[in-house]
Amino acid sequence: MPDRIDVTWIMLIGLALATILLPPLVPRPLFGNTLLLAFAALKGHRIALDFMDLRAVPALWRGLVVSWILIVLLLAWLASAIVALI
Numbered sequence: 761m762p763d764r765i766d767v768t769w770i771m772l773i774g775l776a777l778a779t780i781l782l783p784p785l786v787p788r789p790l791f792g793n794t795l796l797l798a799f800a801a802l803k804g805h806r807i808a809l810d811f812m813d814l815r816a817v818p819a820l821w822r823g824l825v826v827s828w829i830l831i832v833l834l835l836a837w838l839a840s841a842i843v844a845l846i
Contacts, residue, residue, distance in 0.1 A: 768806045768810040772803055772807070775799045776803075779799050782795055782799075790844040793844070797836055801829060801833050805829060808822075808825045812825075
């Protein structure tokens with residue numbers, strides 16, 4: 761049975777491949793950007809919890825790091841939405 765780090769590693773490789781293959785397949789740029797940023801959120805969350813070992817810290821620290829990841833991705837999505845609408 762693979763441990764959590766192995767599962768995270770395989771998931772990160774799969775998401776990286778999906779990130780490479782996705783843009784030519786999605787006709788609408790805003791939807792494609794949303795999917796790419798969702799993949800980035802998943803990758804950031806797994807890296808923070810498993811490779812930075814934040815599963816073992818108090819919930820406040822986990823919440824702060826995950827919130828920071830989500831805020832950065834939200835700002836990136838807003839920037840891409842503004843560019844798509846202009």
